[in-house]
Amino acid sequence: MKKRKMFRGLANVITVVLTAAMLFPILWIMLNSFKPGPEIFAQPITLLPEHFTLEAYTKYLVSNHVFRGYLNSFLVAMGALATGLGLGVASAYGLARYAMRRNRLIMLLFLITQMLPASLMLTPMYLIYSRLGILNTYIAPVLSVATVSIPFVVVTTRPFFLNLPRDLDDAARIDGCNAFTSFLRIMLPIAKPGVITAGALSFIFGWNDLVYNMTFNTKPELRPLTSIMYNLMPKEGVKWNGVMALATVSILPIIVLFLILQDFIVGGLAAGAVKE
Amino acid sequence: MLFVLPGLLYMLLLIGYPVIYNLVISLQDVNVMTIRNKEAVFVGLQNYRYLFKEDMIWQVMKQTFTFTFWCIVFQLSLGLLLAVFFNQKFRMAKPARGLLLVIWVVPMTVVALIFKFMFQTDGGLINTVLMNLHLISQPIQWLVDAKMAMISLIITNCWVGIPFNMILLSAGLNGISPEIYESASIDGANGFVKFFRITLPLLRPAIMSVLIMGVIYTFKVFDLVYVMTSGGPNNATELLSTYSYRLSFTEYQFSRGAAAANVLLLCLVVLAFLYVKMMRKDEVM
Numbered sequence: 001m002k003k004r005k006m007f008r009g010l011a012n013v014i015t016v017v018l019t020a021a022m023l024f025p026i027l028w029i030m031l032n033s034f035k036p037g038p039e040i041f042a043q044p045i046t047l048l049p050e051h052f053t054l055e056a057y058t059k060y061l062v063s064n065h066v067f068r069g070y071l072n073s074f075l076v077a078m079g080a081l082a083t084g085l086g087l088g089v090a091s092a093y094g095l096a097r098y099a100m101r102r103n104r105l106i107m108l109l110f111l112i113t114q115m116l117p118a119s120l121m122l123t124p125m126y127l128i129y130s131r132l133g134i135l136n137t138y139i140a141p142v143l144s145v146a147t148v149s150i151p152f153v154v155v156t157t158r159p160f161f162l163n164l165p166r167d168l169d170d171a172a173r174i175d176g177c178n179a180f181t182s183f184l185r186i187m188l189p190i191a192k193p194g195v196i197t198a199g200a201l202s203f204i205f206g207w208n209d210l211v212y213n214m215t216f217n218t219k220p221e222l223r224p225l226t227s228i229m230y231n232l233m234p235k236e237g238v239k240w241n242g243v244m245a246l247a248t249v250s251i252l253p254i255i256v257l258f259l260i261l262q263d264f265i266v267g268g269l270a271a272g273a274v275k276e
Numbered sequence: 277m278l279f280v281l282p283g284l285l286y287m288l289l290l291i292g293y294p295v296i297y298n299l300v301i302s303l304q305d306v307n308v309m310t311i312r313n314k315e316a317v318f319v320g321l322q323n324y325r326y327l328f329k330e331d332m333i334w335q336v337m338k339q340t341f342t343f344t345f346w347c348i349v350f351q352l353s354l355g356l357l358l359a360v361f362f363n364q365k366f367r368m369a370k371p372a373r374g375l376l377l378v379i380w381v382v383p384m385t386v387v388a389l390i391f392k393f394m395f396q397t398d399g400g401l402i403n404t405v406l407m408n409l410h411l412i413s414q415p416i417q418w419l420v421d422a423k424m425a426m427i428s429l430i431i432t433n434c435w436v437g438i439p440f441n442m443i444l445l446s447a448g449l450n451g452i453s454p455e456i457y458e459s460a461s462i463d464g465a466n467g468f469v470k471f472f473r474i475t476l477p478l479l480r481p482a483i484m485s486v487l488i489m490g491v492i493y494t495f496k497v498f499d500l501v502y503v504m505t506s507g508g509p510n511n512a513t514e515l516l517s518t519y520s521y522r523l524s525f526t527e528y529q530f531s532r533g534a535a536a537a538n539v540l541l542l543c544l545v546v547l548a549f550l551y552v553k554m555m556r557k558d559e560v561m
Binding site: 011012016023028029043086087088090093098106113116117118120123125126128144146150154183207208211215226238243247254255262266269 | 278279280281282283284286287290291293294295297298301306311361362364365366367368369372373374375376377378379381382383384385386389390391392393394396398399401404435438439443444447489492493495496498499502503506516517518520521524525530533534537538540541544
């Protein structure tokens with residue numbers, strides 16, 4: 001019994017140290033964003049900013065249109081979320097609710113598309129979008145990011161619909177719902193945890209995207225935070241405190257979002273992974 | 277079918293069509309000069325011939341496999357270790373498991389920037405710590421030296437991959453009934469035996485699916501490499517994904533970029549095929 005107790009004590013200590021060490025890099029750039037330029041690479045290295053300053057925030061964020069960047073990131077993320085949920089949840093429901101011979105094949109198609117590399121899509125998409133004249137619009141990155149979020153939504157929400165009792169749907173039909181209203185009014189609210197997980201992650205995919213935005217939208221005023229950051233990092237002479245300030249403000253919203261929905265997200269990822 | 281159709285159509289239109297179109301482009305001559313032309317010229321396998329004539333594509337393929345291999349080895353083994361550890365009953369296990377996943381939602385752009393900063397040769401955190409611990413006497417040229425740059429990328433990718441693998445494997449571990457462990461304990465099995473005789477065999481399906489997913493996701497890593505090293509120094513960290521991107525969007529040789537992307541796709545198909553074959557063999561046994 002005593003041995004067991006000692007193990008738990010030790011395990012708790014190891015866990016705290018390990019987690020702190022793993023998360024430290026994120027904290028490290030946040031701390032450094034508050035240091036004045038010369039202090040960042042000064043020896044000996046300082047953990048906490050010795051000369052605390054908001055210079056990086058006041059100097060670089062405004063001049064790099066960070067508010068516009070926020071708006072752009074948000075719009076692309078919301079577009080990916082809306083498209084992903086709208087099409088993905090319906091597909092997941094259809095695949096779970098109606099037994100069809102082709103279900104396995106369709107599911108496989110969704111899974112495969114999720115695994116295709118973005119680099120494979122970039123060249124053809126660029127040429128297609130260029131012909132459609134939607135380069136340098138919000139539509140281009142949203143359309144492309146949604147190809148990642150739709151299959152993801154299908155994979156994470158389908159288990160929820162599979163677990164719902166069929167009688168519930170049948171009862172709704174008897175009470176005068178058609179297939180569509182039954183889906184919207186009865187099934188969707190019950191599958192809410194799954195939908196929340198899938199929605200949050202679709203949003204994060206959109207928020208985190210660099211490659212589609214950077215390739216399709218070259219106009220500075222359409223750049224999301226990730227693109228602005230990339231453009232602040234030339235091969236030589238990176239403005240480290242500016243980039244780190246930008247990184248800090250761009251990850252704060254998703255870290256908060258993640259912490260609020262943590263249980264949903266961890267559970268949802270696990271459910272999707274175990275199922276397939 | 278009515279529910280499935282819109283999503284399916286969307287994917288066919290935005291994934292299926294580009295995949296096929298990519299194949300077509302790779303057989304044509306589309307570059308910055310000819311992009312405005314109505315009809316692209318069909319050139320057969322010329323783009324592939326061009327790619328394979330150079331040593332570059334072989335080097336890039338080798339680097340892609342090296343990167344993927346070491347990333348998978350470390351993130352799978354350490355992810356499994358953490359999953360088993362956090363599966364024990366102690367208070368901090370659950371919150372730590374959740375918190376570590378924060379790493380996974382940080383954009384790759386930021387991950388790349390964090391590690392580029394920490395791997396700086398002069399005054400970077402990692403060299404400073406190693407020097408102060410007297411583990412090294414000279415600063416390591418992390419992102420300057422060809423070999424070290426690849427190692428830096430692998431370390432960085434594992435930082436993201438370990439928590440993710442841990443979560444997926446934890447889900448698999450939860451599926452193993454505790455009764456099996458209890459009866460093993462009664463039979464006198466120690467922790468070591470339990471791990472190799474019970475955990476590993478029962479977790480095999482979960483490990484296999486995490487493995488194949490990991491391989492596919494690592495094989496196509498782009499943002500991390502592009503932001504952290506952009507393929508350098510001296511192409512030492514150029515992967516198939518970044519190479520294809522460079523051909524298309526830096527050199528504007530769209531057809532060559534498309535051809536390189538198809539080489540990437542072909543590698544993935546071969547890997548997937550090997551996986552399916554492996555699974556079949558498993559079932560027969």
